[in-house]
Amino acid sequence: MVRRIVVALGGNAILTNDPSAEAQKRALDVTAQKLMPLIKDNDTQMVVTHGNGPQVGNLLLQQLGSDSEKNPAMPLDTVGAMTQGEIGFWTVQAFTRAMADAGLSQYPVISAVTQTLVDENDPAFQNATKPIGPFYTEEQLPDIKAQFPNWELMEDAGRGYRRVVPSPRPIEIIEAKAFAPILESGSLLIASGGGGIPVVKDGNGYRGVEAVIDKDFSAAKLAEMVGADELLILTNGGDVFLNYGKPDQVHLEEVSVAEMRGYVDEGRFAKGSMAPKVEAAVSFVERTGKKATITSLDNVENFVKNGAGTKILP
Numbered sequence: 622m623v624r625r626i627v628v629a630l631g632g633n634a635i636l637t638n639d640p641s642a643e644a645q646k647r648a649l650d651v652t653a654q655k656l657m658p659l660i661k662d663n664d665t666q667m668v669v670t671h672g673n674g675p676q677v678g679n680l681l682l683q684q685l686g687s688d689s690e691k692n693p694a695m696p697l698d699t700v701g702a703m704t705q706g707e708i709g710f711w712t713v714q715a716f717t718r719a720m721a722d723a724g725l726s727q728y729p730v731i732s733a734v735t736q737t738l739v740d741e742n743d744p745a746f747q748n749a750t751k752p753i754g755p756f757y758t759e760e761q762l763p764d765i766k767a768q769f770p771n772w773e774l775m776e777d778a779g780r781g782y783r784r785v786v787p788s789p790r791p792i793e794i795i796e797a798k799a800f801a802p803i804l805e806s807g808s809l810l811i812a813s814g815g816g817g818i819p820v821v822k823d824g825n826g827y828r829g830v831e832a833v834i835d836k837d838f839s840a841a842k843l844a845e846m847v848g849a850d851e852l853l854i855l856t857n858g859g860d861v862f863l864n865y866g867k868p869d870q871v872h873l874e875e876v877s878v879a880e881m882r883g884y885v886d887e888g889r890f891a892k893g894s895m896a897p898k899v900e901a902a903v904s905f906v907e908r909t910g911k912k913a914t915i916t917s918l919d920n921v922e923n924f925v926k927n928g929a930g931t932k933i934l935p
């Protein structure tokens with residue numbers, strides 16, 4: 622039976638500590654190989670989505686380096702689209718190679734420039750929370766603030782300071798309705814990269830807005846809209862724990878969606894890291910009655926073999 626799965630890739634699937642194109646391509650080659658057990662049987666239709674936080678911030682900085690009347694810096698929505706092209710291109714190449722090496726379908730891997738509808742009145746536009754670009758130390762902060770007086774900066778999960786931008790909730794993945802025939806044709810699809818380019822309705826069309834959408838929330842919406850049987854969120858760390866990092870931490874293996882919703886509402890997960898993933902997974906299961914799993918990229922083989930990972934069940 623054909624199974625449709627949406628896989629959201631965490632930061633380390635693309636960017637390790639070297640932001641060069643070569644290093645990101647190498648990381649994606651490894652990622653694609655690690656995902657092969659998921660589609661080994663050729664009856665899995667897969668959509669891969671990914672983040673763009675580091676890349677979109679770095680590309681914005683590069684824009685400023687050559688900003689002039691003849692070569693103007695591009696706005697954030699456009700830069701987001703550029704990262705979809707960049708990461709989508711690398712990801713297509715990585716999966717094409719990995720699938721050929723694994724003796725799988727030679728149908729083209731496709732990367733779609735994808736827009737995500739958001740609400741112009743989303744309160745997130747008044748409260749920047751999405752970290753992008755490089756990390757800065759506390760010592761670097763005065764210089765960075767002087768250089769970029771319009772930036773908002775925030776501490777990011779104990780790892781340093783980063784620029785933050787608004788991150789509205791996804792309402793709809795505009796192109797999702799067109800994805801079923803692509804998947805049925807045998808193509809692996811890369812979509813909604815970086816959460817999708819945020820757009821609002823504008824007359825009969827759409828207009829880009831300056832924000833970066835959380836890729837886990839958009840992955841959940843994408844999974845819902847393509848009728849996925851399962852959402853798989855792959856993180857840097859791995860499975861989900863209660864009391865994470867404390868002596869009494871508890872590994873969550875199989876949790877009902879009602880129980881997990883309770884933990885989310887009680888604020889049991891860290892805001893900048895695990896909370897959005899669990900909330901996204903919970904919303905997918907609540908809205909579809911299907912299953913979501915949160916685990917690490919390194920655990921994909923075990924996930925395929927024996928279902929290892931934190932499973933959120935309807």
Ligand SMILES: Nc1ncnc2c1ncn2[C@@H]1O[C@H](COP(=O)(O)OP(=O)(O)O)[C@@H](O)[C@H]1O
Binds near residue numbers: 630891
């Ligand atoms: N309750 C928790 N259970 C497991 N990991 C957690 C928890 N709270 C915070 N984390 C941290 O969240 C990280 C995953 O989030 P993050 O690195 O932001 O994601 P991404 O992989 O999408 O880049 C894990 O590596 C871990 O360090």
Ligand SMILES: NC(=O)OP(=O)(O)O
Binds near residue numbers: 632
């Ligand atoms: N857009 C997004 O959520 O990117 P990261 O996962 O890289 O932060």
